[in-house]
Amino acid sequence: MSLNGTTSLASHAGATALLQVTDLAVSFPAGDGGDLRIVDGISLALEKGKTLGLVGESGCGKSITALALLGLVPAPGRITGGQILFGGTDLRQLPETRMRALRGNRIAMIFQEPATALNPVFTIGAQIAEAYRLHNVASRHEARARAIRLLERVGIPGAAQRFDAYPHQLSGGMRQRCMIAMALICTPEILIADEPTTALDTTIQAQILELILDIQDEFGMAILFISHNLATVSAVADDILVMYAGRAAEQAPSDILVSAPNHPYTRGLLQTLPSGARRGEKLPSLPGSVGPEDLALAGCRFQGRCDLADDKCHGAIPPPVQIAPGHISACFRAGER
Amino acid sequence: MSTEPASPKPLLEVRGLVKHFPHRSPGMFGRHKPPVEALNGVTFDLARGETLAIVGESGCGKSTLAKTLALLHQPDSGEIRFDGEPVSQRGGAGGKDIRRRSQLIFQDPYGSLNPRLTVAEIIAEPLVIHGIARNIRAARVAGVAAAVGLGAGELGKYPHQFSGGQRQRIAIARALVSEPELVIADEPLSALDVSVQSQVINLLAELKVSRGLTYIFISHDLSVVAYIADRVAVMYLGRIVELGATESLFSSPLHPYTRALLDAAPEIGKRMGKQPQSAKGEAASSGNIPPGCPFHPRCPNIQDICRIERPRLGPIDGVADNHIAACHFTNSV
Numbered sequence: 014m015s016l017n018g019t020t021s022l023a024s025h026a027g028a029t030a031l032l033q034v035t036d037l038a039v040s041f042p043a044g045d046g047g048d049l050r051i052v053d054g055i056s057l058a059l060e061k062g063k064t065l066g067l068v069g070e071s072g073c074g075k076s077i078t079a080l081a082l083l084g085l086v087p088a089p090g091r092i093t094g095g096q097i098l099f100g101g102t103d104l105r106q107l108p109e110t111r112m113r114a115l116r117g118n119r120i121a122m123i124f125q126e127p128a129t130a131l132n133p134v135f136t137i138g139a140q141i142a143e144a145y146r147l148h149n150v151a152s153r154h155e156a157r158a159r160a161i162r163l164l165e166r167v168g169i170p171g172a173a174q175r176f177d178a179y180p181h182q183l184s185g186g187m188r189q190r191c192m193i194a195m196a197l198i199c200t201p202e203i204l205i206a207d208e209p210t211t212a213l214d215t216t217i218q219a220q221i222l223e224l225i226l227d228i229q230d231e232f233g234m235a236i237l238f239i240s241h242n243l244a245t246v247s248a249v250a251d252d253i254l255v256m257y258a259g260r261a262a263e264q265a266p267s268d269i270l271v272s273a274p275n276h277p278y279t280r281g282l283l284q285t286l287p288s289g290a291r292r293g294e295k296l297p298s299l300p301g302s303v304g305p306e307d308l309a310l311a312g313c314r315f316q317g318r319c320d321l322a323d324d325k326c327h328g329a330i331p332p333p334v335q336i337a338p339g340h341i342s343a344c345f346r347a348g349e350r
Numbered sequence: 351m352s353t354e355p356a357s358p359k360p361l362l363e364v365r366g367l368v369k370h371f372p373h374r375s376p377g378m379f380g381r382h383k384p385p386v387e388a389l390n391g392v393t394f395d396l397a398r399g400e401t402l403a404i405v406g407e408s409g410c411g412k413s414t415l416a417k418t419l420a421l422l423h424q425p426d427s428g429e430i431r432f433d434g435e436p437v438s439q440r441g442g443a444g445g446k447d448i449r450r451r452s453q454l455i456f457q458d459p460y461g462s463l464n465p466r467l468t469v470a471e472i473i474a475e476p477l478v479i480h481g482i483a484r485n486i487r488a489a490r491v492a493g494v495a496a497a498v499g500l501g502a503g504e505l506g507k508y509p510h511q512f513s514g515g516q517r518q519r520i521a522i523a524r525a526l527v528s529e530p531e532l533v534i535a536d537e538p539l540s541a542l543d544v545s546v547q548s549q550v551i552n553l554l555a556e557l558k559v560s561r562g563l564t565y566i567f568i569s570h571d572l573s574v575v576a577y578i579a580d581r582v583a584v585m586y587l588g589r590i591v592e593l594g595a596t597e598s599l600f601s602s603p604l605h606p607y608t609r610a611l612l613d614a615a616p617e618i619g620k621r622m623g624k625q626p627q628s629a630k631g632e633a634a635s636s637g638n639i640p641p642g643c644p645f646h647p648r649c650p651n652i653q654d655i656c657r658i659e660r661p662r663l664g665p666i667d668g669v670a671d672n673h674i675a676a677c678h679f680t681n682s683v
Contacts, residue, residue, distance in 0.1 A: 070543040186632050214407035215570060216629045219614035222622045241544060244573075244616035271619050278545075285548035286618065289576030289600055295555075296548040296577075302513040303545070318545075 030058035031099070031202055031235050032082070032120075038094035039077050039086055048093070049308050052078050053259045055095075059203055059235035064226075066250030066267065067239045070303060074259040075239050079205050082237070083120060084112045099203075118148040121196035125208035127188035131180040137191045138164075138176030145198045163194040167224060186217035193224065200232055207239045222249055243282060247271050252339065255279050258307045258314035261333065265340040275342035277319045313344075321346050359434055361532060361564050362396035362419070367428035369411075369418055384637045388414035390588035391428070393663070398531070401558065401565040403579035403596070405572065405611065409636050411588040412568045416536045419566065420454045433531075450480050453525035457537035459517035463509040469495070469520055470505040476528040490527055497560070498523045498553060515546035519553065526557065534566045539574060551578060572615040576600055584608045587636055587644040590663055594673030604666055604675035607645050643678070651679050 039052035052074040059065055069075045080086050082097055084104060097104040099120070104112065124130040132140060141163065142156035151159070157176065164172035167190040180188055189209060196204055206225065210218040226249060229236055240246045246253055247267050254264040255278065263276035274280045281299040299318050307314045313331050316322040325345050334347040369389040388411045396402050404412045417423045419430065421437065430437050432448050453476075456462040463472055470491055477487045495505060498519045509517055518538060525533055535554070539547045551574065557563060569575050575582055575596070582599045584592040584607065592605040603609045610629030629648045634640055640647055646656040655678050663676040 070545060184632055214633075215572075216407065216610050216614045217632060218616070219622070226622055242616065243544070244618050244620070247618055248616050248620055248622040268619065282545060283618065285545065286573060287548065287551055287577030288573050288617075289597070291577055292596075296552055298548040298552060299545040302515050302543065304513060 029060050031061055032059040033098040034058070034078075034082065034095065035098070036095040037078065037081060037097065038092065039074070039081050039090055040093040041090045043309075049305070050093070051090070051259045051308060052081065055254075055256070055259075055261055057237075057254055057261075057264075059237055061202070061235055062229065062233045063252070064229065064236040064238050064250045066246035066253040067237060067256065068241065068243050068246050068253055069256035070241055072258075072303065072305070073256045075256050076207055078256070079122065079207050079237060079239055082205065083116055083122060084109070085116075114148070117144055117196075117201075118199045119201055120203045120205065121199065121201035122205040122207065123189070123192045123196045123209050125211050127185065127192045127212070128180065130192060131188060133180055136177050136179055137183070137188075138178075141191065141195045141198055144195050148199050159198060160194070163198055164191070166228075167191075167194045167197075168220075169194075185213055186221065189213060189221055190224070193221075193228070197228060197232065201234055203235045203237070204229075205237045205239070208241070209238075210245065211240065211242070218245070225249065243271070243286075255282075258303055260314060260330075261341075261343055262315065263340075263342045263344075265337075269337070269340055275336055275340070275347055276344050277321055277346075278315050281318070358397060360395040360431075361398040361400075361433055363429075363431040363434075364395070364419070365393050365429045365431075367392040367415070367418060367430065368426045369414055369423055370426055386636050387588050387639055388636055389418065389425070389428075390639070392585075392588075392590055394583060394590060394593060396532075396564060396566065398564055399558075399562065401567055401578055401580045403567045403569060403575040403582045404585060405569060405575055405582060406585035407570065407611075407633060409587070409633060410585040411636070412585050413536055415585070416454065416534045416566065416568055420452055420534055421449055422454075446480070450476070450528045451530050452532035452534060453528065453530040455518075455521055455525050455533060455535040455538045458541045459514055459521050460509075460541070462521055463517060465509055468506050468508060469500065469512075472509070472520060473505075473523045473527050476524060480528055491523075494523045494527045497526070497557065513546070514542050515549055518542060518550050522550075522553065522557070526561065529561075530563070532564045532566070534568070536568045537570070538567075539569070539571065547574075554578070572600075572612065573617065584611065587633060587639050589644065589676065591645065591677070592673075592675040593663070594675075598670070598673050602669075604669065604673065604680045605645075605677050606649050606651055608675075610648075643676075653679060 034055060034057045037052055037055045038050055040048040040050050043049040055078055057065060067075045077086060081092055086092060092105060131137065138160055141160040145151060145156045145159055161172045161176055164175060169175050169187060169190055210221050213221060238246060238250055250267050252264060253267050253270045255262045257278050262278045271283065274283055284297045285299060287296055301318050310316065312328050313326040316326045331343045331345045333341045333343045335341050336347055367389050368391055370385040370387050372385040373383045392415060404415065406412050414423065418425050437448050473491045473495060474487050477490060492502060500519055500523060539550055542550060558565060567578060579596045581594065582596050583590045584605065586607050592599065592608045603612055613628050628650055631648050642658045643656040643661050646652050649656065661676045661678045663674055665671045665674050666680045
């Protein structure tokens with residue numbers, strides 16, 4: 014059943030996908046000797062010049078999915094299933110030396126907290142130039158010149174002087190700009206951005222999102238944009254994939270996902286958001302919360318919080334159903350809406 | 351009974367509150383660092399039963415304001431009156447009473463609950479501090495626990511046995527058990543998952559009505575503020591730069607910083623890059639506040655006077671008196 018679903022997802026992406034993930038599974042050993050599938054059957058495609066948003070709550074597996082693409086799942090976790098096709102090669106089969114040549118070069122990543130992602134004892138310039146010299150034959154001088162050009166491009170004032178600054182001398186927004194410069198220095202084909210603006214203030218967040226989109230226009234890379242905030246993701250992504258407890262709940266073009274959500278989880282999330290227009294009315298809320306115990310459920314992992322759940326949902330995993338081109342919902346009742 | 355509305359006495363009157371944090375020692379290599387000027391003259395009134403939201407970015411002084419109002423910080427100058435009584439002097443006779451009547455809820459329900467106490471002990475702790483007799487405590491704890499949706503069976507458990515949303519319910523119960531009039535909530539939702547935030551928002555709204563509470567609600571999330579607040583104060587580098595009724599402030603912001611915050615706030619379906627960027631650069635640090643208008647280096651409407659003279663927070667021509675801003679050129683926003 015799930016095979017049909019993944020086929021429909023793959024065919025939507027077509028042959029243009031730069032990176033194609035099919036049925037990815039990541040497991041961590043559970044206390045009882047078994048395995049806990051914290052990512053279970055995720056399929057996604059990244060296309061040149063497009064942004065895919067990955068949304069979900071803490072613990073839903075969105076960051077682990079991103080790390081899996083880079084072969085960086087932290088031990089004792091491991092990839093236990095699926096395929097990650099990049100340029101005709103399955104990255105799961107690639108030896109670590111060749112994976113290293115890709116990482117930071119053709120596939121780059123920026124993280125949530127630039128303060129901890131940067132090394133405090135090296136200047137930002139040295140760290141950015143290092144990323145370039147690791148993957149390219151270049152003199153120190155060339156790497157420095159290139160790093161300064163990129164620091165200028167990401168909007169660091171006085172880039173030539175800031176090259177020699179240490180991370181603690183910069184604000185959070187400036188550090189995130191440096192992370193972006195570092196990610197871009199090898200002109201990657203794919204940029205993975207994991208909560209890149211969550212640690213930033215509202216006005217700075219807007220500036221960084223704007224910068225990421227400008228750079229995508231200029232460099233044409235595919236972006237995987239991960240966030241817990243549906244509003245932020247809907248501001249930048251072409252398509253959005255909603256994850257719940259390790260599985261894909263729904264995927265759709267951004268405007269469709271927020272205006273006509275199908276999966277009960279997506280609908281619930283959108284209905285619970287407060288706004289000025291809802292003043293005075295009681296907010297609908299999803300009952301309960303999500304926890305690790307939901308990973309062990311037979312059937313749909315959202316069953317306990319879903320007002321549509323019936324016997325079928327307790328017994329079997331709902332397969333992804335295509336309800337419109339590019340719009341997929343993993344719910345037994347998807348066709349009813 | 352008179353139908354004449356007696357002019358109601360505000361629950362809280364705050365006048366010219368200043369709080370600076372000097373660096374204790376000179377920095378490494380003997381450099382002197384300027385003090386962090388967290389609050390630079392904050393003035394407002396809070397009516398009984400009102401919800402006042404305080405918004406602003408990190409470093410604007412909103413958390414320092416919360417702690418100063420809860421008497422966790424001693425202000426350098428300025429005055430706080432609670433229910434008409436001045437409270438800012440250290441160790442004032444009414445200090446403990448006012449600490450009972452105003453309570454704080456913190457952002458992080460993981461860090462703010464003692465992991466070695468049971469839920470019942472955590473909730474009862476304020477009663478112990480305020481000298482409530484043991485035989486009364488259990489009933490009070492059970493009552494407030496039920497009000498926040500915690501079952502009697504959960505009172506013997508420890509914090510680690512609960513999810514984030516449940517922990518925030520425990521923190522709310524602890525704040526309410528001493529029957530406060532004012533509750534100061536400092537980012538009470540931001541550590542919670544999106545799908546449980548609305549449960550806590552609804553709970554806070556219900557409790558406000560059932561217990562006649564007054565809220566100061568500190569948040570960076572403008573959609574929550576638009577939903578919950580009666581009035582909003584926008585802070586920038588230790589000062590209130592705009593204060594007004596929620597609807598009026600959101601629909602016609604007077605200060606360019608408020609406009610910038612509203613433009614930048616993510617909203618469902620609002621695409622990036624479709625709005626003009628209305629604040630350049632980043633806020634100065636609160637140890638190095640620019641002269642004149644503190645917002646002038648980032649302001650799109652800057653004029654010469656903005657670099658020299660600090661605009662006062664006050665009424666604006668053509669705008670209702672209860673919507674005030676600190677800008678020389680409000681009308682051009």
